[in-house]
Amino acid sequence: MIIETERLTKRYGTRRGIDEVTLAVAPGEIHGFLGPNGAGKTTTIRTLLGHLRPTSGTARVFGLDAHADPVAIHRRLGYLPGEFGLYDRLTGAQTADYFARLHGGVDTAYRDALIARLGIDPGRRFRELSKGNKQKIGLLIAFQHRPGLLILDEPTSGLDPLVQQEFQALLREARDEGRTVFLSSHVLSEVEAVCDRVTLIRDGRIVRTGKVAELRDLAHHQVLLRFADTVPVEAFQGLPGVSDVEVVDHTLRMRVSGPMTPVVRAAAGYELLDFESREPGLEETFLRAYETAS
Ligand SMILES: Nc1ncnc2c1ncn2[C@@H]1O[C@H](COP(=O)(O)OP(=O)(O)O)[C@@H](O)[C@H]1O
Numbered sequence: 001m002i003i004e005t006e007r008l009t010k011r012y013g014t015r016r017g018i019d020e021v022t023l024a025v026a027p028g029e030i031h032g033f034l035g036p037n038g039a040g041k042t043t044t045i046r047t048l049l050g051h052l053r054p055t056s057g058t059a060r061v062f063g064l065d066a067h068a069d070p071v072a073i074h075r076r077l078g079y080l081p082g083e084f085g086l087y088d089r090l091t092g093a094q095t096a097d098y099f100a101r102l103h104g105g106v107d108t109a110y111r112d113a114l115i116a117r118l119g120i121d122p123g124r125r126f127r128e129l130s131k132g133n134k135q136k137i138g139l140l141i142a143f144q145h146r147p148g149l150l151i152l153d154e155p156t157s158g159l160d161p162l163v164q165q166e167f168q169a170l171l172r173e174a175r176d177e178g179r180t181v182f183l184s185s186h187v188l189s190e191v192e193a194v195c196d197r198v199t200l201i202r203d204g205r206i207v208r209t210g211k212v213a214e215l216r217d218l219a220h221h222q223v224l225l226r227f228a229d230t231v232p233v234e235a236f237q238g239l240p241g242v243s244d245v246e247v248v249d250h251t252l253r254m255r256v257s258g259p260m261t262p263v264v265r266a267a268a269g270y271e272l273l274d275f276e277s278r279e280p281g282l283e284e285t286f287l288r289a290y291e292t293a294s
């Protein structure tokens with residue numbers, strides 16, 4: 001395994017960070033780490049990098065202990081932090097050069113290709129850049145030395161859709177070259193688009209690990225739909241996978257196992273105001289499907 005944690009726990013004083021996180025990332029896969037804000041993604045990643053000392057449990061990267069061997073690990077790694085500041089006065093090109101030298105130089109043809117594909121303006125000073133353009137410099141730094149492992153914390157936040165597609169192509173190319181990717185996200189659709197396997201984290205604990213398609217089909221969701229008007233319970237009761245339907249005023253609560261499609265179709269006949277679920281990313285996916293169906 002390229003990344004392996006065993007009951008990894010990090011508390012901030014008495015506050016929970018992560019609790020007994022056990023996960024494994026295999027060589028050559030794009031592994032998604034999906035969970036809502038505050039779930040513990042950044043805490044896990046920073047512990048893997050040796051930035052945080054675990055309260056208990058172990059983290060190994062390339063078979064090396066994250067706490068004991070951070071330098072050896074960092075040499076073989078490309079890392080995009082969730083939030084970062086770089087040297088404000090340096091331009092994108094100067095920043096990339098600085099990090100390239102730390103890695104003993106990079107393949108400049110590959111670096112130039114990255115600059116072109118991500119649409120980076122290398123002459124602008126970092127402090128003048130928008131969030132999305134700063135994020136692109138972060139990606140350039142993570143990718144340019146062709147590391148064996150990319151650890152990317154919410155890499156697509158702030159990227160426009162075209163750059164996101166280019167970024168996904170870069171991930172697939174890295175995977176096809178046998179390199180490994182571990183990326184965190186709070187958006188299911190993003191993870192579905194590119195990951196081979198996914199680990200779900202919620203409230204500091206691992207919920208499940210599996211292939212993207214398996215996760216969707218095995219999942220049981222408690223969902224809540226709020227409509228503009230009264231909706232008959234019969235419209236949902238008896239749909240495949242739907243059980244325990246409860247109605248209060250214009251709000252329906254139900255349990256759904258398997259695909260959401262029947263619920264989307266049934267809801268499409270009525271004006272839906274709100275959809276709620278604890279499943280990371282499901283809200284966005286459901287509302288998008290509802291818009292399309294109605
Ligand atoms: N420096 C810190 N001090 C105290 N609590 C923290 C700190 N960093 C994170 N936490 C807490 O740890 C939990 C996990 O946070 P984090 O790892 O940042 O989640 P995510 O990256 O999934 O949004 C949250 O409850 C958060 O409030």
Ligand SMILES: [Mg+2]
Pocket residue numbers: 041042043082153
């Ligand atoms: Mg985070």
